[in-house]
Amino acid sequence: MEQELYKILYIIREYSKIYDITPYIVGGFIRDYLLGKKPQDIDFLIDPFNIDFIDNLSKILKGRLVILDEERKYFRIVVKNKENTFVLDFTPIYQQNLLLEIVRRDFTINSIVLNLRNFEIYDPLKGLKDLERNVLKLSSPDSLKEDPLRILRVFRFGASGFKIDKSVFESIRKNSQRLSKIKPERIHEELYKILKNPFTSYIWKEMEEYNVLREIFPELSEMKNIPWSEPHHENPLEHSITTLYVLEELFYNIDKIFPSIKKELEKYFSEKLFSEFTKKETLKLASLLHDIGKSKTYSIDENNLVHYYGHSKVGSEMLEEIAERLKLSNKELSFIQKIIRNHMYLIDFIKNQEINPIHKLISRVNEDVPSLIFLFISDQIAIKRTFENKEYFEKLLQDFFRLKSIPKPLLSGHEIMQLFNLQPSPLVGILKEKLIEAQIEEKIKTKEEAIRFLKEILENERNTSRDHS
Incomplete structure (x- = not known):
């Protein structure tokens, strides 16, 4: 060159x-x-x-x-x-x-x-x-005022290893509100340039300290005011940043943590989602936003314990507004929503490890099982401060990569409802999961076989209900 x-x-x-x-x-x-x-x-x-x-x-x-x-x-x-x-x-x-x-x-x-x-x-x-x-120093005192996007560039240089001069931080605090005047497309790209650096968690803490985070992600910034209790040991904002910290450590040490599938993981996470940016950067963004639904779902019980029932679903819905504000692509939105909506899905399987959930995971998030597992691991380590069930997760990932292809369901959710006269309900999702699982195991290969397969499941369900009554 x-x-x-x-x-x-x-x-x-x-x-x-x-x-x-x-x-x-x-x-x-x-x-x-x-x-x-x-x-x-x-x-x-x-x-x-x-x-x-x-x-x-x-x-x-x-x-x-x-x-x-x-x-x-x-x-x-x-x-x-x-x-x-x-x-x-x-x-x-x-x-x-x-x-x-x-x-x-x-x-x-x-x-x-x-x-x-x-x-x-x-x-x-x-x-x-x-x-x-x-x-890193400014060329003039008005540098950030002339182009407020430079505020995010400061943090990008900080993430790449530059020491930021105190006068720069003072100027950021004075000019942070000017970020609202910047075209969202420019902010969108600059955020990814920050996340492309290997270690960025401390940068987001600095953004919060100097009033930048609330201008870009007010939903994330306000999480510092949400109540919390055990098993958490920090507020939801701090927890989200810690989750990113753990995720970045996982990425950095991927060859030591999952040596048997290192190449497969690196290939998966290098897939591009937005411009030259990859699933790795997008998952890092998802890790920051994975708990934003807590601000709308928290409750405190009689023992003074805080609960966030349904926060995954609410958080994935809140992403619609964020995507519109920052002009995220449909690909990015779909990926982040899918991961956030299902980020607690593995919790029940951890308690009963005799069941292999790989087929269910695939039916939930398709080819993005590695992202879901990596976020779940990072979230749990951030809470428990220890890496549990490493072998279990490695086996799950190995099983995922061993599958040659992830089939498209022979019947859509809409078709299942029409064929069997069902209303929208969790049952439709369960039937779809069972269908994909049967397709992966090559028990069924045609649409006609799929219909007979689901019909049999529903008939067995009805017979079981009659027996109990």
Whole structure:
């Protein structure tokens, strides 16, 4: 990749001489390159700006020219080959003043400028020093005010290992309410970029401390005020963040905890759900939100014990509003709702481990059994502070991956109700579960066999009821 990158930079440098243009590289490319990463996105400042230069350059590089904002003169060249894609963004210098341009940027570590013509570094905000010290500072006191999405970028850099300067936290507290003015699509993507880091639980605590969490997830933030009792040892907000902490530890140590199915789990959790983001990031989000239904379902009994009856179902319903607010895709919503609605489903099977629930789990959440099991494990460890039944869960996961395919039910719930004159009820779900279980075991293969199978179950139920009466 480096050879291709150097070739692109060499062509831009040499071609700029023909137009008597000075191209400057600025932003994340320099930061990431100095950190030893392999960045493929490069921001260029062009002085003086010349659209013909960019147009002809795209042809020389055999790239695709994209007009991002014609009025503000924002252009992009996308250069693709078999292995790599390079994204080159070109903009003019703000008011033709390089210092003003630098001060308008978000953080000092992103304000380092390289003159591609003479290779001189321009660093008036001492970004190189901050990069060396691993410290995140704002380029100007108004940085977060100008673009409040930068508040979430602060936490993203914090999750990646940067120490956040105290002045940045002070500015976050002053500007947190401005997040409401940001397009939800931008917030949506930035949240996933935070969750893509391996360890983020402490970041969500900081978000709560500096009034950011209540702007993005008020349903989550208000959980700190919900009563709780044993077996819990912390309030529901703290418990949700602890559940995320445990989940991230599971992901990080997956090869030690489940060595026999490590490859299968990694392949499953790397499946994409939103843009370049995967089921791993989405499950982490689900772990944060898995108990939001507690705010609407808690009750206190005569022994002063707190109960949250039905919180899984209510929580999955509350996700509709969150999905609308943050513009989650249907795929994300369906996945998170499914996992949250069923996150307590394994509790009864743990008490009676002689029964293998894998078929029932599949009928509940289809291909997402690993996500359900991982959330259940994380939730239970967060409560009990110990990992119980590891062998049992490993056996469940092994059984799941041994199944070659997960069949679509031969009869839908609606068809079952029509065929047997049933009203919507838990019975319909039970029949559907039994049907999928029989399909997995290859006891039935056709629609006609499915109808006879369910008819027999219902007749046996009726006969049993008559005997008891």
